[in-house]
Amino acid sequence: MTFNSETSGLQESDSRSASESSVATKEVALKVEGLTKQFDAAEDAVTAVDDVSFSVPRNSVVGLLGPNGAGKTTTIKSILGLVKPDEGDIEINGVDARANPHRMHEHVDAMLEGARNDYWRLTVEENLRYFAGLSGTDPTVANERYTDLLEKFDLDDKRDVVVRNLSRGMKQKVSVASVLASESSIVFLDEPTLGLDVESTAVLRRELTKIIDERDLTVFLSSHDMDVIEAVCDRVIIMEDGRIIANEQVDALLEMFDRQRFEIEVEGLDNDVRSTIERSFPTAEIESVGDRIQVAVSVGDDGFYSLMSHFQQYSVSIVDIATGTPDMENVFLELIGRDDD
């Protein structure tokens, strides 16, 4: 792992044992068991991560989703040894990460808290060359890897620019590229598209997918960007209030909800009726489209009929109904809604 002084805080103890050097769990890249972390606050203690267990198969991409404060960052930092968990076991490529942090760090690299893994006084190329050359990588291989990344991430024309002088979005791109330049087989990315414009996000999504396939990487990423999750991830873990509320294949998650997205254009939806609809369908998106109002919901059959009967009861006329497949964001909102019931 290649944290610089800004991000490091690693424990120094590194007890190696013969039994741990034999990697027993070949198929599992990351295994977390009973992870718990409480922070002491002035009044109450906050349980940021509450008995969380999951595993990430090798060569898969797992997305971690959840609202602000759900415990995503604390989970990732605990795995990386940047936060000391109260309880729990963490294995990375079969290595007990808590007992052997240095050995674990040979397998992983991470981009945390937006673009802080780079050396801001070095140029883009110097950063990528540095990270590609770590761990004694053959110079020809390192050279090929970082040159390829400069091209893939459209960074060629910025190669001689000092990172400090880049825009925030550019820094973010260099940061992701630096992590991918290293030899690590397991990569953690915390909000990789944060601060990127639409075009850069699309480039990152496309190139990340390619690189993951080419290099057989295992990736664990947190994101609020549902398009990234849907495009890149095989599996998604959803956290809320420190707990896992779903851990499913992306496709299965969409199927599990067997819902349709309905976009219904209506007339006669006054403010009182609107409030009633919002109370009964808390995840409905209601917005004005010209002189009409569009009500969008992701619901099953029962939900749809219930909405129709609300419209009928309050004399709201339906102008048009369009249907589609719900995206991850809708599924996520439904899950959170369901959990609050």
Ligand SMILES: Nc1ncnc2c1ncn2[C@@H]1O[C@H](COP(=O)(O)OP(=O)(O)OP(=O)(O)O)[C@@H](O)[C@H]1O
């Ligand atoms: N160092 C800390 N001291 C006290 N409380 C903390 C600390 N770090 C996190 N917390 C609290 O733990 C909970 C989980 O925070 P965490 O940052 O892990 O959530 P998150 O899911 O990553 O949120 P976000 O999407 O906003 O980054 C929150 O209630 C947060 O306020």
